[in-house]
Amino acid sequence: MKMMNTSALSHCSLGLSDLIVPTPELTAHVGDSVLMGCVFQRTEEKRVTKVDWMLAENEYVLYYYANFSVPVGRFQDRVRLVGDILRTDGSLLLQDVQEADQGTYTCEIHLEGESMLLKKNMVLHVLPNEPTEVTVHMGDSALMKCDFQNTEKKTVTKVAWTFSSGEHAKNETVLHYDLKFNLLTGYPQHQGRFQNRVTLVGNVFHSDGSIKLQRVKESDGGLYTCSVHLGHLVFRKKVALRVILEPPAMPRSEFLDGNQLVIIVGIVCATLLLLPVSILIVKRTHRNKSSVNSAALVKSLEDMKKANPEKHVYSSITIHEVMEAEDPQGCPEATYMTMHPVRPSLRSLPAGGISKTEQAF
Missing domain, CATH: 2.60.40.10 (Immunoglobulins)
Structure with missing residues (x-):
């Protein structure tokens, strides 16, 4: 409630034509009701002779005169004076607020025997209709x-x-x-x-x-x-x-917030940077594995040669079979076979080396 203090009253006695108090603001939705107060507290009782309500100082909303309250124009069925006139209260009730009602409202109260006006302004902001x-x-x-x-x-x-x-x-x-x-x-x-x-x-x-x-x-x-x-x-x-009746669906985010976007971009960049390094590591690993396999194969062959040295020593054997005449009883004589190993230095032997098979009896 706005109050008129003693200093304000002293200004009145100095001949000021009217008294204006600070401007309050209201915000309402289309279809709402608002109460615009116009209350002044005075130390001396004086009868209110007239109350005027205007919008933007050129459109009358309501006026009170000779104990009659009269709504005007498009406000005719939507406004009424609800203040206590005997207590210098000219408050206005505005119902079914419309978009065109937005603006600055001015309340003026005239007191009996005074030329001074008690004036109060207020601003009404109107928002779209709120779902009911x-x-x-x-x-x-x-x-x-x-x-x-x-x-x-x-x-x-x-x-x-x-x-x-x-x-x-x-x-x-x-x-x-x-x-x-x-x-x-x-x-x-x-x-x-x-x-x-x-x-x-x-x-x-x-x-x-x-x-x-x-x-x-x-x-x-x-x-x-x-x-x-x-x-x-x-x-x-x-x-x-x-x-x-259905249970509520799980909430789903349609858009990524800033932190999520930064994390995703960071992951993508790290992947692009590490991809060449990963390819190089895979190739080097494959190459090392191939080298190890080749070395293992060579070592395996060398081990096999060391384990079987006679295989190449006896790789060439000359076998000569000598058949003797059968004895009168028709039984063949015993036949002996001698194997001569091929020595590594065959080229150093004299020409005409051992060429016949020795027989032992």
Whole structure:
């Protein structure tokens, strides 16, 4: 709440034509309701004679005069004066906010017997429509928002959530909060199925009555109505909850973050750098293996030669068979055969060396 202090009042007595306080800002979605406060606290009681609300200083929104409040133009069915005029409160409630409502609003309060104006500006930013349907998988938690924007940041005095499964179904109480008793209650556990599953997560000191419904069941699907009380003002919002019976799918990242991209690039670069080295190592290993196999083969042949030296010594043997005449009894005489080994130095022997077979009797 903006307050007019004593110094401000002294300025009034000095003949200032009007008094302007700092400009607050509000942000709302299309279809929301906003409360634009225009409150001044004074030490002396003076009757308010007129209140004017304008948009961009050239489009009238509402004016109050002679105890009558009159909405104007396209705001006719969407605005109303909700402040206490007797207490210098000219606050305005704007419902069903539209994109064209965005801009700077000016509130001017005229006091009886004074030429000075109490003036207050505020800026309204309008965002696209916020979805009123919440879709969750069975077993998950559902966040249902119910917050209202206002420049005065009034404390919520009461929050009530009800549920209906169909158009003609009976309303069930989901949650009830009352600041007067500082209680957060629902139906007793044996009567209400929302007991122990609903939590008030909104900040009631900033006009937020949002709730979270945990362990959502198939029967929780339907229409939820939120009622937020700011003193004598009541704001309502409806949220449709749709429950999907299939279990939630595993989350999948569609894009790589910076760290993952750096790691992948590093792996690729390292692979390209190590590939030639790997090829060279493989070739050298293959070459060494071939050399080892060749050396092993040569050594094997040498070992075989050392183990069988007589094979080449007796590689040439001359065999002469001498047949003698048979004796009268028809029995052949014994035949002897002599083998002469070929010596390594055959060329050094004299010509006409041993050429006949010796017979021993």
